[in-house]
Amino acid sequence: MVKFIPVNEPLLQGNEAKYLQECIETGWISSEGPFVRKFESLFAARQKRKHGVAVCNGSAGLEAAVVALRIGPGDEVILPTFTIISCAAAVVRAGAKCVLVDSDPLTWNMDVNKIEEKITAKTKAIMVVHIYGLPVDMEPVLALAEKYGLMIIEDAAEAHGLDYKGHPCGCFGDISVFSFYPNKHVTTGEGGMILTNNEVLEKRCRSLRNLFFQSKKRFVHEELGFNFRMSNLQAAVGLAQLERLDDFVAKKRHMGATYTKSLRDIPLLQLPVVKTDYAKNIYWVYGLVLGNNLPLDTKNVMQRLAENKIGTRPFFWPMHEQPVFKKMGLFAGESYPVAERIARRGFYIPSGLALTDAQIEMVVSAIRKILG
Ligand SMILES: Cc1ncc(COP(=O)(O)O)c(C=O)c1O
Structure with a gap:
């Protein structure tokens, strides 16, 4: 009998089982385990970024990115209308306004020629989203960000291993975000990663991910964060996937x-x-x-x-x-x-x-x- 062909089935034939076994043998299954840091640093290096902050999924990564950049009421973020709801949800939940842009009919990515007309005095960031395997044409977007002093949030959730003019996607945003859902080129089952070169943003994302616990007075909180942590088990799978x-x-x-x-x-x-x-x-x-x-x-x-x-x-x-x-x-x-x-x-x-x-x-x- 012919079997159903699903839209997606991941490949887990590398070191996934070996690394998971290591987690179980050592007892390191929470987010404190060593695979998390290792996965963060190797994934960041692969995308030519200084810092990686592993999170529980890509949507959480976008949410943290918007909050980390202090985008809120009164701010506008330009993004494509053709994308997953996670992008707009992060902006709306932060109390900011989504300003939408139509798609290019051939690449299905946001039409970069339609961004400038949407920029106002309230525009704080452009959220670019690389869609279905091709990147947004980044050079014109970077030029606009420079010209108007805007931040870039790069949603590279679908773009592992994708290059734009020889540079890896995920290296363009003030903050860039990946997803590791099982239909992605690298999966951790559920998972995501925030990348940045900015140390202040990195620290802020780490705190946002971890309920804003403090190192000295752990249960005293200066800000509201989230529990967006990735477990060592997930990072173990991610590391094995990244190798391939x-x-x-x-x-x-x-x-x-x-x-x-x-x-x-x-x-x-x-x-x-x-x-x-x-x-x-x-x-x-x-x-x-x-x-x-x-x-x-x-x-x-x-x-x-x-x-x-x-x-x-x-x-x-x-x-x-x-x-x-x-x-x-x-x-x-x-x-x-x-x-x-x-x-x-x-x-x-x-x-x-x-x-x-x-x-x-x-x-x-x-x-x-x-x-x-
Ligand atoms: C472009 C884009 N952004 C964000 C996400 C959200 O990632 P996650 O499913 O890990 O929350 C996805 C998921 O498929 C996506 O395709």
């Missing part, structure tokens, strides 16, 4: 190239951009966008793929169309046509690290049958 990151990127690129070769002749089907003049895709996920003239309903195509035992996921739903934000009275009357279109016409197909060539072939043949 180059292989993982190569595997994902092989998957991307195979899908592209097999699907590119289907009319009106948009595939991920293989490369731009600043980056080569690492295919965090392999997304498809149905052309508007393709007389097929996205949900129906996904349903038919599921009937063929193939898992899919819809694209992100834009922030300005989120019911939760509408109820809060946010983004009324705003429209971002590119994000609205790709959200309705886009979905992604099995793209996990454990995906085999035989499974890719099955996915391709089902897509060709359905899109015929």
Whole structure:
């Protein structure tokens, strides 16, 4: 019987079991264990940053980043509407205002030409989000940040092993954040990492992560923090995963190239951009966008793929169309046509690290049958 092909399945075949065994044998299972610091410093070094602060997930990392940068009521943060809710939630929870930008129709990343018109006297930061395996075009964003004195929060949750003009993603933000959810190129089950070169921000993120405990008077708190700690068990898995990151990127690129070769002749089907003049895709996920003239309903195509035992996921739903934000009275009357279109016409197909060539072939043949 043909087995269901999930959208994602991680690969845990390196030193994961060995390092976990070490945690159990030594009794170091909490966040105080040695793998946490080791993972922090090696991950930071891989992304060419001075400091890494491991946290319990990427959403928590974004939340801590916004608070660490003292963004709050009266401040505005510019971010893409086409992203995960974690980005906007961090800004909204801090009491600041999200100012949204539409997407580039080809890369699906925020359209950097539309940022400057959104800058006001209240703008404090730009939150860039590298989407689905290609980076945001960072040079124009860095130039704007410089020109207007803005901070950059870099959401590199999907960008492990991705380079922009030869520099690793995660090295561009005043604070940069990664996720280690199991569909990421490096996983810890649940987990995240904050990176920065700024020692003051590093210390502040460490305190924010750890309830603002103090070293001398432990249970006396000067500020409200969170328990966003990562356990030694998670860091042990992360370290083993990090050792294989180059292989993982190569595997994902092989998957991307195979899908592209097999699907590119289907009319009106948009595939991920293989490369731009600043980056080569690492295919965090392999997304498809149905052309508007393709007389097929996205949900129906996904349903038919599921009937063929193939898992899919819809694209992100834009922030300005989120019911939760509408109820809060946010983004009324705003429209971002590119994000609205790709959200309705886009979905992604099995793209996990454990995906085999035989499974890719099955996915391709089902897509060709359905899109015929
Ligand atoms: C762009 C982006 N930012 C943030 C996150 C949140 O990460 P986590 O799921 O670890 O909270 C994700 C998760 O997939 C993401 O894709």
